[in-house]
Amino acid sequence: MTDLPIIRAERLVKRFGRAIALDGADLTVERGQVHGFLGPNGAGKSTTIRAILGQISLTSGELEVLGMDPRRDAVAIHHRLAYVPGDVSLWPSLTGGQCLDLLAGFHGREDRARRDRLVEAFDLDLSKRARTYSKGNRQKVALVAALALDVDLYVFDEPTSGLDPLMEVTFQQAVRELADRGATVLLSSHILDEVESLCSHVTILRSGRTISAGSLEDLRRATTTTISATFADEEAVRALVERIDGAEAVADASGIHLTAKVERERVAAAVGAVAAADPLSLVVRPPSLDELFLEHYAGAAADDGAAR
Amino acid sequence: MTGTLRCALALARSGRMRLLAWPLAMAALAVMTAVSIDEFYAEPASRAAYAAALEMADVMTALGGASGGLAQLGGMIANELAIMVLPAVAIAGVMLAVASTRAEEDAGRTELVTARPVAHRAPLLGAFAPVTASLLLLAALVVGAMTLVGVPLIGAEDGIAGPADGGALGYGLALAAYGLLFSGVGFVVAELARDARSARMTGLAVVALAYLVRVGVNGAGRGVTAGDDAVGLSWITPVGWFDAVAPFAHMRWAPLLVLAAAALGLHLLAVVLRGRRDLGAGLIAARPGPVSAPRRLGTPLGLAWRLARGSLLGWLLGVVALAALMGSQLPAWIGALQQSEAMLELMGMEADASAVTNMTMAFSALLAASAGIGRIGALAEEEDSERLALTLSRPVGRVRLWSASVGVALAGAAGILIAAGLVYAATGWGALQGDAGKLDAFSVPDTILATAVLLAPTLLLVALAAAWTGATGGSPWPAWALLGASAAILFLGPGLDLPDVLIDTAPLSAVGTVPVDDPVWGAVALEAVLAAAAVVLGALRFARRDVP
Ligand SMILES: Nc1ncnc2c1ncn2[C@@H]1O[C@H](COP(=O)(O)OP(=O)(O)O)[C@@H](O)[C@H]1O
Ligand SMILES: [Mg+2]
Numbered sequence: 001m002t003d004l005p006i007i008r009a010e011r012l013v014k015r016f017g018r019a020i021a022l023d024g025a026d027l028t029v030e031r032g033q034v035h036g037f038l039g040p041n042g043a044g045k046s047t048t049i050r051a052i053l054g055q056i057s058l059t060s061g062e063l064e065v066l067g068m069d070p071r072r073d074a075v076a077i078h079h080r081l082a083y084v085p086g087d088v089s090l091w092p093s094l095t096g097g098q099c100l101d102l103l104a105g106f107h108g109r110e111d112r113a114r115r116d117r118l119v120e121a122f123d124l125d126l127s128k129r130a131r132t133y134s135k136g137n138r139q140k141v142a143l144v145a146a147l148a149l150d151v152d153l154y155v156f157d158e159p160t161s162g163l164d165p166l167m168e169v170t171f172q173q174a175v176r177e178l179a180d181r182g183a184t185v186l187l188s189s190h191i192l193d194e195v196e197s198l199c200s201h202v203t204i205l206r207s208g209r210t211i212s213a214g215s216l217e218d219l220r221r222a223t224t225t226t227i228s229a230t231f232a233d234e235e236a237v238r239a240l241v242e243r244i245d246g247a248e249a250v251a252d253a254s255g256i257h258l259t260a261k262v263e264r265e266r267v268a269a270a271v272g273a274v275a276a277a278d279p280l281s282l283v284v285r286p287p288s289l290d291e292l293f294l295e296h297y298a299g300a301a302a303d304d305g306a307a308r
Numbered sequence: 309m310t311g312t313l314r315c316a317l318a319l320a321r322s323g324r325m326r327l328l329a330w331p332l333a334m335a336a337l338a339v340m341t342a343v344s345i346d347e348f349y350a351e352p353a354s355r356a357a358y359a360a361a362l363e364m365a366d367v368m369t370a371l372g373g374a375s376g377g378l379a380q381l382g383g384m385i386a387n388e389l390a391i392m393v394l395p396a397v398a399i400a401g402v403m404l405a406v407a408s409t410r411a412e413e414d415a416g417r418t419e420l421v422t423a424r425p426v427a428h429r430a431p432l433l434g435a436f437a438p439v440t441a442s443l444l445l446l447a448a449l450v451v452g453a454m455t456l457v458g459v460p461l462i463g464a465e466d467g468i469a470g471p472a473d474g475g476a477l478g479y480g481l482a483l484a485a486y487g488l489l490f491s492g493v494g495f496v497v498a499e500l501a502r503d504a505r506s507a508r509m510t511g512l513a514v515v516a517l518a519y520l521v522r523v524g525v526n527g528a529g530r531g532v533t534a535g536d537d538a539v540g541l542s543w544i545t546p547v548g549w550f551d552a553v554a555p556f557a558h559m560r561w562a563p564l565l566v567l568a569a570a571a572l573g574l575h576l577l578a579v580v581l582r583g584r585r586d587l588g589a590g591l592i593a594a595r596p597g598p599v600s601a602p603r604r605l606g607t608p609l610g611l612a613w614r615l616a617r618g619s620l621l622g623w624l625l626g627v628v629a630l631a632a633l634m635g636s637q638l639p640a641w642i643g644a645l646q647q648s649e650a651m652l653e654l655m656g657m658e659a660d661a662s663a664v665t666n667m668t669m670a671f672s673a674l675l676a677a678s679a680g681i682g683r684i685g686a687l688a689e690e691e692d693s694e695r696l697a698l699t700l701s702r703p704v705g706r707v708r709l710w711s712a713s714v715g716v717a718l719a720g721a722a723g724i725l726i727a728a729g730l731v732y733a734a735t736g737w738g739a740l741q742g743d744a745g746k747l748d749a750f751s752v753p754d755t756i757l758a759t760a761v762l763l764a765p766t767l768l769l770v771a772l773a774a775a776w777t778g779a780t781g782g783s784p785w786p787a788w789a790l791l792g793a794s795a796a797i798l799f800l801g802p803g804l805d806l807p808d809v810l811i812d813t814a815p816l817s818a819v820g821t822v823p824v825d826d827p828v829w830g831a832v833a834l835e836a837v838l839a840a841a842a843v844v845l846g847a848l849r850f851a852r853r854d855v856p
Contacts, residue, residue, distance in 0.1 A: 016589055053423050056586035075310045075425045083423035089416035091322040102321075105314050106424035142420065155423075 012061035023208035036199035082146035086158035090130035097126035115148035229279035311426030315434025335449035346457035370527035377556025382459035402511035405494025408435035443487035451480035471559035478555030485567035492574025499581035608712035623679035635735030661750035672728035680721030680770030729759030765815035778846025
């Protein structure tokens with residue numbers, strides 16, 4: 001049982017009429033992972049999540065959640081799952097507290113003390129009518145409703161898009177607690193800092209296809225390190241640009257700046273060569289997550305451009 | 309199914325206003341009608357005039373009640389109620405069904421709910437319960453109103469011939485089945501349509517079509533009104549099935565069972581369709597549209613028109629179809645009127661085309677005003693969904709934006725009424741060619757006069773809606789209430805002997821029964837001034853108040 005993935009999605013395809021939302025997406029989330037789910041807008045993240053929730057039927061592909069069929073066994077799965085959508089809409093005429101009660105009622109059980117703690121932590125006024133809540137406050141209600149459940153799998157679809165930085169920290173704290181408890185989390189997010197600080201694993205989707213999946217470490221390893229150096233001597237730079245693939249030089253008043261993006265295996269050699277040329281300054285930067293994603297996202301833009 | 313009860317409770321709680329509003333409005337109408345009829349016709353002997361008047365195929369039985377049984381109090385009440393209750397209950401069924409399913413889904417609440425341990429179809433089954441309860445309550449309250457004045461629950465009144473198994477209960481059952489049939493229509497179109505808005509439009513179009521066909525069938529004397537105890541062509545629409553039940557004349561169980569079976573079938577169909585559909589998407593997939601908008605869409609007027617044109621065109625088609633039906637059948641209407649002298653005496657009308665003209669144009673005015681108020685309601689929705697705030701963040705003056713939307717609503721309502729007038733005049737004139745005898749009382753100028761006079765109450769109702777929404781940002785329910793009340797007074801006033809003050813102040817009847825009587829020009833002028841004042845007031849308030 002423990003070795004079964006919590007979510008196993010293979011070659012998911014989903015068409016809405018003529019529009020293709022998923023085009024062979026794969027996603028594997030193992031027990032206990034905090035799994036980041038990334039991709040440009042329209043990549044198919046929400047569609048995948050809605051398939052996981054059994055809210056849509058797939059055109060083709062295999063999908064198992066907690067070892068069950070998300071369509072047929074929706075009720076059994078949902079007993080062990082909590083979900084927060086990116087765009088929360090509540091019952092306008094009910095108060096925040098009533099909305100929480102209503103949602104908890106479906107599960108039949110609720111850890112009241114935990115809920116109270118969360119309400120406190122998220123600084124939520126439950127006596128207000130949902131009509132008067134801001135987007136962030138509606139989001140907080142949905143977060144509290146989900147986090148107050150003690151379940152195996154938490155699914156968040158851009159859950160912090162309306163939260164202020166303080167609440168964002170509260171959310172991250174809550175997710176860490178879930179992870180400590182051994183729960184599994186699938187977190188679709190655009191906030192890279194959030195993903196970087198929370199997630200052990202990520203899956204990146206683009207145009208309905210999985211383009212990258214694995215642990216953050218592996219992913220970092222597969223991308224380039226940036227070497228930047230400033231020289232006084234033009235001759236040395238020219239030699240380096242010839243020697244190192246992907247190196248570029250720009251001159252300005254403060255000197256000649258060399259920038260090179262180098263794959264992991266060639267970092268040592270490249271740094272050695274640059275250092276040997278006696279630069280005025282030398283900076284070696286490991287791949288940041290931002291760059292990592294920009295690389296992938298930019299690919300998506302190029303793809304779309306080609307398709308049109 | 310897991311979660312059905314909870315879904316039902318959630319809907320009942322969050323939608324209790326609309327779930328109660330329809331039954332209570334219909335109950336108020338029923339009580340008012342029942343009490344007045346009882347006062348007026350308590351003596352069975354006095355009912356002969358009413359019955360004789362309504363004998364078969366006249367204008368009243370085409371638009372209103374067609375089931376006969378007029379020797380009984382219950383039959384008379386049912387007959388008076390029909391003109392309001394038949395369209396209203398059908399509309400209630402569609403609106404309640406869509407509001408409880410697709411509108412919840414469009415808002416995103418169903419997504420939140422179905423992520424809980426809830427069966428896939430539970431939100432739909434959970435919607436059946438409150439909607440059905442609301443419609444059953446509606447029927448029960450109407451039955452209650454009837455028994456209040458002494459209509460027997462089961463059987464005929466003492467000493468008056470009538471079906472022993474008919475009575476108020478039979479009427480209530482028929483009304484409930486009729487309402488459930490249309491809530492079934494609502495549930496089915498909610499599964500098919502792209503979104504709640506188009507589901508509502510499609511559902512209302514089905515109601516309009518069924519009602520128009522029924523008016524045509526009855527007007528031509530081909531339905532239950534034919535008088536030979538046959539159902540005739542009434543079987544082709546659900547409205548006709550309701551007519552055919554005739555709980556105070558025949559109490560036919562077959563059409564009642566057909567209504568109930570069809571209602572059940574539609575509900576089951578909705579359940580089957582739900583199993584084949586993705587949450588948030590209709591079975592009819594959304595089509596991609598143009599990637600760019602014409603320049604004029606970026607102007608207040610262009611935007612207002614773009615948002616309004618679909619629904620205004622729908623109303624226009626419906627109203628024009630009604631006008632054409634009335635106009636082209638004019639000889640038949642007049643012939644029927646001439647056979648019912650007693651009826652005309654009762655209503656103080658002549659047996660000529662002017663009565664038909666008045667009826668047609670008043671009905672068209674009512675529908676045109678509904679179209680306009682509907683647009684103002686859409687404006688309130690724009691504000692509620694914060695789209696209005698987004699538009700206002702652009703360099704657009706508030707008054708300009710507001711005036712554009714209200715202007716389109718007013719112009720749309722006026723346009724619909726004018727189109728109805730022209731189409732009725734043209735078709736009526738054409739139908740009466742070669743029938744000089746009947747032609748005298750019909751004239752194109754008369755129709756145009758009636759149209760022009762009725763523009764005042766139509767625009768007043770829309771303007772009041774605009775003032776309310778402009779000032780509060782909320783839905784223009786007071787205008788809907790006033791529209792309902794003035795429709796009730798207009799149609800039921802003469803028959804029910806309502807106090808003159810009511811008839812003289814309700815917007816639609818205050819301007820006079822044109823062209824039967826001369827217009828009350830003072831009222832027309834006053835309404836026009838009030839309408840203008842309401843528009844200005846709404847604009848001023850809107851310019852100053854908070855936009856959430
Ligand atoms: N009901 C629908 N009908 C048509 N297209 C849809 C529907 N839902 C999603 N799509 C399309 O599927 C693609 C993926 O959407 P989504 O999963 O929401 O992306 P994201 O990764 O931003 O969450 C988008 O191109 C979107 O337009
Ligand atoms: Mg998304």
